[in-house]
Amino acid sequence: MRALRFVRYWIAVGWLLVAGLVAGSLVTLDARPSFAPGGIARYRWDLDGDGQYDDSSAQNPSYTYSTAGTYPAKLRVTDNQGAQAVSNSVEIVVSPAGA
Numbered sequence: 001m002r003a004l005r006f007v008r009y010w011i012a013v014g015w016l017l018v019a020g021l022v023a024g025s026l027v028t029l030d031a032r033p034s035f036a037p038g039g040i041a042r043y044r045w046d047l048d049g050d051g052q053y054d055d056s057s058a059q060n061p062s063y064t065y066s067t068a069g070t071y072p073a074k075l076r077v078t079d080n081q082g083a084q085a086v087s088n089s090v091e092i093v094v095s096p097a098g099a
């Protein structure tokens with residue numbers, strides 16, 4: 001089994017990036033920059049930071065953070081030969097609504 005060469009993703013939050021995320025904010029993530037030589041077969045996201053890659057299987061998921069906190073979000077991809085790679089975590093900081 002070979003390693004994927006790299007995995008990248010970014011977080012597109014539009015104006016929320018300027019204003020800051022508050023509880024109830026919808027966050028859209030984008031895995032399109034992820035690359036594997038033979039193609040990526042599966043995307044699995046851990047968006048709530050609990051270590052389980054069970055929050056979305058979409059390439060470009062949208063996720064609502066309903067509770068304030070800091071969430072280390074990660075992406076795990078599997079290529080078409082079964083090799084897996086995990087992204088660095090990105091800290092998503094959600095403030096209480098109305099704060």
Ligand SMILES: [Ca+2]
Pocket residue numbers: 045046047048049050051052053054055
């Ligand atoms: Ca999770």
